Amino acid sequence: MLIVQKYGGTSVAGTQRIKAVAARAVRCRREGNDVVVVVSAMAGETDRLIGEAMKINESPVERELDLLLSSGERISAALTSMAIHALGEKSISFTGRQVGIVTDSVHTKAKIEKISAERVKEAIAEGFIPVIAGFQGITEPASDVTTLGRGGSDLTAVAVAAALKADLCEIYTDVEGVYTADPNVVKTARKLDKISYDEMLELASLGAKVLQARSVEFAKKYSVPLVVRSSFNDAPGTLVVKEDSAMEEVVVSGVACDKNQTKITIQGVPDKPGIAAKLFKTVADNSVVVDMIVQNVSPDGKTADISFTVPKADTKRGVEIARSIAFELGAKNVATNENIAKVSVVGVGMRTHSGVAARMFETLSNHNINILMISTSEIKISCVIDMKYSELAVRELHEVFGLGGV
Amino acid sequence: MLIVQKYGGTSVAGTQRIKAVAARAVRCRREGNDVVVVVSAMAGETDRLIGEAMKINESPVERELDLLLSSGERISAALTSMAIHALGEKSISFTGRQVGIVTDSVHTKAKIEKISAERVKEAIAEGFIPVIAGFQGITEPASDVTTLGRGGSDLTAVAVAAALKADLCEIYTDVEGVYTADPNVVKTARKLDKISYDEMLELASLGAKVLQARSVEFAKKYSVPLVVRSSFNDAPGTLVVKEDSAMEEVVVSGVACDKNQTKITIQGVPDKPGIAAKLFKTVADNSVVVDMIVQNVSPDGKTADISFTVPKADTKRGVEIARSIAFELGAKNVATNENIAKVSVVGVGMRTHSGVAARMFETLSNHNINILMISTSEIKISCVIDMKYSELAVRELHEVFGLGGV
Numbered sequence: 001m002l003i004v005q006k007y008g009g010t011s012v013a014g015t016q017r018i019k020a021v022a023a024r025a026v027r028c029r030r031e032g033n034d035v036v037v038v039v040s041a042m043a044g045e046t047d048r049l050i051g052e053a054m055k056i057n058e059s060p061v062e063r064e065l066d067l068l069l070s071s072g073e074r075i076s077a078a079l080t081s082m083a084i085h086a087l088g089e090k091s092i093s094f095t096g097r098q099v100g101i102v103t104d105s106v107h108t109k110a111k112i113e114k115i116s117a118e119r120v121k122e123a124i125a126e127g128f129i130p131v132i133a134g135f136q137g138i139t140e141p142a143s144d145v146t147t148l149g150r151g152g153s154d155l156t157a158v159a160v161a162a163a164l165k166a167d168l169c170e171i172y173t174d175v176e177g178v179y180t181a182d183p184n185v186v187k188t189a190r191k192l193d194k195i196s197y198d199e200m201l202e203l204a205s206l207g208a209k210v211l212q213a214r215s216v217e218f219a220k221k222y223s224v225p226l227v228v229r230s231s232f233n234d235a236p237g238t239l240v241v242k243e244d245s246a247m248e249e250v251v252v253s254g255v256a257c258d259k260n261q262t263k264i265t266i267q268g269v270p271d272k273p274g275i276a277a278k279l280f281k282t283v284a285d286n287s288v289v290v291d292m293i294v295q296n297v298s299p300d301g302k303t304a305d306i307s308f309t310v311p312k313a314d315t316k317r318g319v320e321i322a323r324s325i326a327f328e329l330g331a332k333n334v335a336t337n338e339n340i341a342k343v344s345v346v347g348v349g350m351r352t353h354s355g356v357a358a359r360m361f362e363t364l365s366n367h368n369i370n371i372l373m374i375s376t377s378e379i380k381i382s383c384v385i386d387m388k389y390s391e392l393a394v395r396e397l398h399e400v401f402g403l404g405g406v
Numbered sequence: 407m408l409i410v411q412k413y414g415g416t417s418v419a420g421t422q423r424i425k426a427v428a429a430r431a432v433r434c435r436r437e438g439n440d441v442v443v444v445v446s447a448m449a450g451e452t453d454r455l456i457g458e459a460m461k462i463n464e465s466p467v468e469r470e471l472d473l474l475l476s477s478g479e480r481i482s483a484a485l486t487s488m489a490i491h492a493l494g495e496k497s498i499s500f501t502g503r504q505v506g507i508v509t510d511s512v513h514t515k516a517k518i519e520k521i522s523a524e525r526v527k528e529a530i531a532e533g534f535i536p537v538i539a540g541f542q543g544i545t546e547p548a549s550d551v552t553t554l555g556r557g558g559s560d561l562t563a564v565a566v567a568a569a570l571k572a573d574l575c576e577i578y579t580d581v582e583g584v585y586t587a588d589p590n591v592v593k594t595a596r597k598l599d600k601i602s603y604d605e606m607l608e609l610a611s612l613g614a615k616v617l618q619a620r621s622v623e624f625a626k627k628y629s630v631p632l633v634v635r636s637s638f639n640d641a642p643g644t645l646v647v648k649e650d651s652a653m654e655e656v657v658v659s660g661v662a663c664d665k666n667q668t669k670i671t672i673q674g675v676p677d678k679p680g681i682a683a684k685l686f687k688t689v690a691d692n693s694v695v696v697d698m699i700v701q702n703v704s705p706d707g708k709t710a711d712i713s714f715t716v717p718k719a720d721t722k723r724g725v726e727i728a729r730s731i732a733f734e735l736g737a738k739n740v741a742t743n744e745n746i747a748k749v750s751v752v753g754v755g756m757r758t759h760s761g762v763a764a765r766m767f768e769t770l771s772n773h774n775i776n777i778l779m780i781s782t783s784e785i786k787i788s789c790v791i792d793m794k795y796s797e798l799a800v801r802e803l804h805e806v807f808g809l810g811g812v
Binding site for chain 2: 015019061145
């Protein structure tokens, strides 16, 4: 088998952990597999570098931030390659550029445009264990360094796995897999043996943190089988694969909670067609990713409130855009709420089972939790609520949908 | 004027120092100059990274070591660029690759083969202050990252200055310039206002530490005027330029001491022609740089002892080579001495004044210091002595050659 193993920040935090990662890669190799390793920066390193940057310039140029942040993964890659070599296997490190990962030029959250992986293929053919610095690519033709956003090393791993037509992409982290809810919040949370790409996608984008959402999309698109598992033990982890009929029998697979969003509301917008389109085009042009959108028309029908959520890191930019649009439209005010949480229930079984939404709203209502925004897809229902109720809501939903297992 | 400013590790150690560097570059720019900045890794960072590598693999693959070490300068460059931007000037960082620094593939001590600096020229023309990550280049066509050896950022600065035909290359460090001797050893040491490339070259390669030897050679070859000065104050520093007639009047300009060498001796080599050639060809093929060489024929004329010195870091490799050659030649033994120091007096005036060597030997003899090896050039005399006498020797020579000033 050709296996791509991706190790996250806690898995490579320090020389002892890096040696353990090398040992696992070497073991897999000696079991007869071809192995490619993708590494993140050591845990805390990216935040440390961002902290240094902020001390120097509160609004650093993003191109420079990318050069800065890409260093963390390069360090991990070089050290991991040395560690594999110390165990007697041939190994060679590659940067994003050397793997041929070409991205657009949206610094700090670049999208992969193509990946050649030529040198990786050659290295495998020559018996090396290639170790790839995750999270990074370069632009063409300028050849500037870009990074792929938080969790971008997952994307590197999946993209490399797709380019190599790997049999499996293992995502090593500090948890044993994907759970029905955050085990820190819900004591009875269970590890899932298997989950569909679509469910994982909802859970990832909902803040389940074990896998970056874009990497799941990529894996689904190119049918790369994923396993999420721990680098600290040999537990089998959670397989993320195509949906099968058995999965549909389970109505709700998991409950997720995302506290990393800000709600921005433009109040008193004159209710004319095309306003929302204009607002969200401007937001998108600024590479701010909007998650939920709600528009309420006032009782007199003349003005509307438009609310949307953005990642907390984009709050400042989101508010600036909202203000400029509000001014242009003659809206009354822009309000911000950072104390929100988005709680979601996810499951492919929802496609065939009804009543999930009603049951969710009822559960929240039973505990006097006010719902601020709602959004739904075929396989999930999300409610934005006051952040202080988030743990309560997750626990109760987990219970109500019978996720606690036996 | 077009000025290249190179800042060493202590000059960029921490965010406060980086802000100070940015302020200096911006001031120079606002005085009407075009400014290019070259930065080293933060002080201690390179050693920290080497330490991490050694914990993982005591003989790391040098290609991986280069990827690891090159990260330090990239971090400094990104942060310095952000700091300049925070002061209101346009700035852009460049890696060695982006500057077009192509080297040979001798990892950890690569030689620059060519430098285009195209993007740097464009950036200057557009009003940017380019900030270049020192110490690094890439190979062609493999495009692997290389580093230029200890002090390699000096070389980056000089090479960039040459490529840009800069009017001046300022080397900022934590001392105010080049001294007649190490001020930590000799209380009466004086700062030199001016020194010739050749003298600086001898002093640099002799362990005066303020400037990397190869960068001085490069500066001489391309007539790049250098200034060595402190980034911690506005003292004028030492100008390193072409020799002029006034310089010849000073017999000895400085006394240097290098404790970073190991003496390796192959004892009892059958005295046949071609043996030294064979030995040093093998040494050179392994990219070990030999400094001094002495051959003593035994009284019976049948065997010889060949001694040579190598940088301490190359001791292991030097000894391995010596052993294999010794075995091949039927020599008796290989001995190593790490407790040596090379003390040297340097001055272009030696070309026209005689008796310097005699005076040096006499001074050492007067203090019962045994001379183990001697080497001379037109403008310097070096003696290898027991390390424990090195400070004494430097102080006495400084005194005898009247370097203490008024």
